[in-house]
Amino acid sequence: MKKNTISAFVKEHRRAAGLTQAELAAKAGVGLRFIRDLEQGKTSLRTDTVNKALFLFGKRLGPVDLSRD
16 A cells, blocks of 8 residues: 555555445445545545445544644
8 A cells, every 4th residue: 555544545445346436335335426525635534424435345434543742
């Protein structure tokens, strides 16, 4: 994976699964526009909808500890 981002993760795993964006959208129960926005790194997406796409790859968003440095 080139970038450590959700967008790169979804795109890489979608391609590895042999899915088009439209197929991923249908399987996740979200719109094609959403998948396009997600893969392009749009920053204002609903987390519950992001989780619908991530679920297909065995992942979900969650709390992450931040460095306090």
